[in-house]
Amino acid sequence: MSEEKKRFKSLCIEGSKYYTYLTSKFENREKWEKPNDKIIKSYIPGKIVKIDIKEGQKIKNGDTLFIIEAMKMKNKVVAPFSGTILKVYVKKNENVPKNKLIVEFE
């Protein structure tokens, strides 16, 4: 039991600490981050087939930023607001995973 006891971890619920095993799902859960609305990430894994913007370019709400090909569709990603592009993090024809940083606004 003492060997077993060493593997117990503590889990705090409403101020009380319980000794228990944790599951890998619990330990590997994604930590929540406050969304940063200055950055645009890929919402799906795919291939960047077209980039319509340059760094420093001023763009209007609704302008096309880039096209990501995924699920056999060319998905147009448009600017959610007007602003200036600070940096583009991808190149044309690059394959990107989900949640990859693509564009950052000033």
Add this chain to the structure above:
Amino acid sequence: MSLKRKTVDLIKRREKIALGGGEKAIQKQVSLGKMTARERIIAILDKDTFHEYDMFIEHEARDFNMDKKVLHGDGVIIGTGKVFDAPICIYAQDFTVAGGSLGLMHARKITKIMDHAMKMRVPLIGINDSGGARVQEGVNSLAGYGEIFYRNTLASGVIPQLSVILGPCAGGAVYSPALTDFVFVVDKISKMFITGPEVIKTVLGEEISMEELGGAKTHSEITGNAHFYADSEKECFEQIKELINYIPWNNTQKAVTIKAKEPKKSYKIDEIVPSDPKQPYDIKNVIKAVTDSSDFFEVHENWAKNIVIGFGRLKGETVGFVANQPIVLAGVLDVDSSDKAARFIRYCDAFNIPIVTFVDLPGYLPGVDQEHAGVIRHGAKVLYAYSEATVPKISVILRKAYGGGYIAMNSRHLRADFVFAWPGAEIAVMGPEGAANIIFRKEIAEADNPDEMRKKKIKEYKHKFANPYVAAAKGYVDSVIEPKETRQFIVHSIEVSINKTSSMPKKKHGIPPF
């Protein structure tokens, strides 16, 4: 031709068809560590009870030169038999015949045996080993799947439906097992997914092996799609037989009662549970301390382990157990454990199996991931399932029962028939630490030594509320019992509930938080 010669001809025809896709294809099947479809059926059923139908079915495909091909039995074997004397309808897809692909007649055979199972009100076992839709048959193949899914749905809660995944089961085909009551998988043999690794790679660029994507371990540990995991087909068949032994043939009957036996003496119920509610223990030992012969047949053993579900017997009668597991995640309810428990409660209710609940939980799991995954909706399933269940419902509160968790775990308020509590039970809105911090916030903040004051107040709260007598004083707990009286109280509760009537309002169906 004389009848004798015609009979010889029949035997020859049968022998040919029994070879399925032929020697070569069978060799390939065996080399993958798999049994053939016919061997599987025979291994599950009682000796010499299998009777096969629709052996001479011919396939319907006319295009792409398919009309020149002979597909024995159209890639599926159907029939009836017995398991421990219980009548069974069974089908097994034969991967050696055109990859077990599903065409119109293949599907018709399956739906025929499903209709038979429904008409005769007997359990249905489906063995899946198929490459998927027979592309050459086009929409007819899709129609076939649809007909199967529709029947799975209508049969749900009427007859037990068991799905055994012994090969690939991909694309639309996965929805038949998903609609059935129990799914069995075998290591390295079972593969289930909607879209395979190839498609995922081309479309999304993500590389994953078939095993990692939808193998037996994935479905029994991560997704929860599989209820039983086995290392070999043989072990899997033993699990199937054991399950059949625990459950009734249909929803109008009770499971067969067997000879009563006392639990093993090695399970000492009053020594399993530590008195400190923060110390863990294995709840399965408590279950085994009350069941006949200390046997417990666990369902979903490897998924959402913070709750334990499964079947046992009390005085020979099948009972479903639902119990918080303090040794994993302190036994909290979360998205997965709520799903797991709720579905099992509904299964027991549909098939007249009394439910015994062991309660020891600190509440729901806190966390952004849980909230964003919809723990409200999933947690509600447990409340819904318990409230709706009309089979005898018995709860034993072993230790902590705090807050929403207390209500959800078959409390009196959801119409438990009997609620018992051990003397160490703590039934309260929350644990003493949390409660003291709220109730005595001012005193603690203003004290010269807040830590001292907090400790004092926690003690005060513990003394006042951390016991079963506050709930017993209101009748929310029927009896505070000694741990060693647990089996006796549960057995008696079930015995006196034999004529239980329920007064559920008439409705077409409810709207559970699916």
